[in-house]
Amino acid sequence: MSRSYTTGDLAKLAGISVRTVQYYDKRGILSPSDLTEGGRRIYVDSDLEQLRMICFLRELDFSIEQIKRLFAEENARQVLELLLVEHIKETKRELAERKAKLDTTVNLLDRVKNQTGQSLEFLSDISLTMKNQLAWKKLQWKMGISIFLAIVSYVGLILLSSYLQKFWLAYVAMGLFLPGFSWLVIYFRKQFIYLCPHCHQKFEPSFNEFALAGHTPRTRKLTCPHCHQKSYCLELAKEDTVSRDKH
Structure with a gap:
């Protein structure tokens, strides 16, 4: 037998405010199953399930209009099922990453405990590395994509010159590729800085040292x-x- 809920009951069970439930009703994505003679909204179990779906979709950054259109589709349930499956996969992935970070932290704590009397400057290095990791990964990704596009453009011009039998295009491609590739390397080299493990100071190497260094x-x-x-x-x-990534 289906239970009945007031607006307050529904809000409490979904973990949101009464005003939010009323707002969803006003926007036409959560209508009450019944109204009392005094005008009070009455909801049932299916309404509670729909509200939980709305809350889930809002967490995924769906707009009210997008939710309204989704609920109007004939295959809304199938779409919601796919979203839930993907959300479960993403949550499991995040949990695995958090567990890996926890294991790393525990191992580092053991190292700290076993290195009594040693300078703790290396902890500052570790903290800096962890805070810097996301920005570093984004730079690596941008650099890889830029170099890949440069190579694809170069190969494309070579193939086009062969297809059209206009070999001057190949010379143009060769003339542009080396300066362009060098510019990319110089540009991205300027985005990186290096941390010395001995004195814990940051520095920027010369281009020649950067280019010839083992890594x-x-x-x-x-x-x-x-x-x-x-x-x-x-x-x-x-x-x-x-700083740019944060903004």
């Missing part, structure tokens, strides 16, 4: 201008890049 995905073997030690230095996004 891993996150470090580059450079000579620190502060302590003059040569080692694998941590690559970071510059602070102005981080």
